[in-house]
Amino acid sequence: MAKSSGENGPRAPEAAGSLSGTRESLAQGPDAAAADELSSLGSDSEANGFAERRIDKFGFIVGSQSAEGAPCPLLHRLEEVPLEVLRQRESKWLDMLNNWDKWMAKKHKKIRLRCQKGIPPSLRGRAWQYLSGGKVKLQQNPGKFDELDMSPGDPKWLDVIERDLHRQFPFHEMFVSRGGHGQQDLFRVLKAYTLYRPEEGYCQAQAPIAAVLLMHMPAEQAFWCLVQICEKYLPGYYSEKLEAIQLDGEILFSLLQKVSPVAHKHLSRQKIDPLLYMTEWFMCAFARTLPWSSVLRVWDMFFCEGVKIIFRVGLVLLKHALGSPEKLKACQGQYETIERLRSLSPKIMQEAFLVQEIVELPVTERQIEREHLIQLRRWQETRGELQCRSPPRLHGAKAILDAEPGPRPSLQPSPSIRLPPDVPLPGSKAKSKPPKETQKEQRKRTKASGQPDKPPAPNQAAAGDARPPEDIPPKDLAPQQPAPQDSAPQDSAHHRSQESLASQESEDTYL
Secondary structure, three states: OOOOOOOOOOOOOOOOOOOHHHOOOOOOOOOOOOHHHOOEOOHHHHHOOOOOOOEOOOOEEOOOEOOOOOEOOOOOOOOOOOHHHHHHHHHHHHHHHHOHHHHHHHOHHHHHHHHHHOOOHHHHHHHHHHHHOHHHHHHHOOOHHHHHHHOOOOHHHHHHHHHHHOOOOOOEOOOOOOOOHHHHHHHHHHHHHHHHOOOOOOOOOHHHHHHHHHOOOOHHHHHHHHHHHHHHHOOOOOOOOOHHHHHHHHHHHHHHHHHOHHHHHHHHHHOOOOHHHHHHHHHOOOOOOOOHHHHHHHHHHHHHHOOHHHHHHHHHHHHHHHOOHHHHOOOOOHHHHHHHHHOOOHHHHOHHHHHHHHHHOOOOHHHHHHHHHHHHHHHHHHHOOOOOOOOOOOOOHHHHHHOOOOOOOOOOOOOOOOOOOOOOOOOOOOOOOOOHHHHHHHHHHHHHHOOOOOOOOHHHOOOOOOOOOOOOOHHHHOOOOOOOHHHOOHHHHHHHHHHHHHHHHHHHHHO
């Protein structure tokens, strides 16, 4: 995928909200189908002439066809998770997100297993921010995105970005309307990145990456996740010479020899360069290739484990598309082989099958890095030094966290629904937490009197005490006079804040 450049030369920059190049209307797709998957109508779809169209659970217009005639990326139903299982997973993920640093430090393997099972849809956007380190980047750079958003930007890149907006998931309710809120946010994120990394500018493959992020989070959070993908997960992929993607193409082809010798031999005999089939796969992280439910599962694992997931997906697709003599009978030439890889069998892209194959494929970070050194040495021998010096690639959330320089404040959840501290959640059994001074004074009185410790009264319950009796209303457990803020230890205040945020997030999730 070549680097984008202006075709008609630079022009005067326009306001950030102006998308003059995206005003033409989309043609209506065919009649809607699959009525059992219907859920809602999108405002942008109504504004663009799709008022009679139905929207599925992912936000795509049901029954739509892309400009090339292929169905929108929902070739299969989502592997339905029982509601009770989904609620249990949401509860576990809420606990992890509310104590993220502790889980990353001591239970990273558990996080990886839960990412392989799939992140609950209600928490996917928040989990991607935590896994990628985008949440940390946002905290470290307050106001930076707003500053970039208000800047005019380079006219050369603005022109190219505007021309690409309508191509990004045109049958998703966020992006179906020309100049709608989804396209405006996509423009803002991509323009901000060209200002944040002017030496890289804009590459067309960044647009679908940013669009997928915007489907799950606001523009500012999507921007910082895009920065992490471009700098930590896939460094050099979007640079001008695309050297990193060429190197990874050679790495993929070399790994294929071990995974599927039949497919490797066939591609070698046909002299098909890896760039002909893997460029869009890797640069777009399969967002344009797989059914949407499979895309989301792949991205869940990708944010946790890094680029090895992208390699594994590519190897699985090559193995099952070209890995047997029977499958090669219809691929006698280059054209037939490339067409086979461009129109993959729905069976091998199906969510449950693909995820299982990815998890079981024995390709590790060490193998990828060893092969990277081999291919880099060959590159230097034949082509000289790399012109683009990219930062080292980090393999997943744990490596990104460990590489974070110096101490940083612990991550704090940011729920969208905030309740007053004295209002209990519906159906919840609130536990109050008086200041620790009360607990210390009680211990002193107990020691002075020489009497054994007794359970505190309900209105003196402290953090860590047993659950109060159910017949006592939660409001009666709260202390009558909270201690002044400057007299309470900081760790006690932090603990109370964590529980309040956890309760608020639970309400946010289950509403």
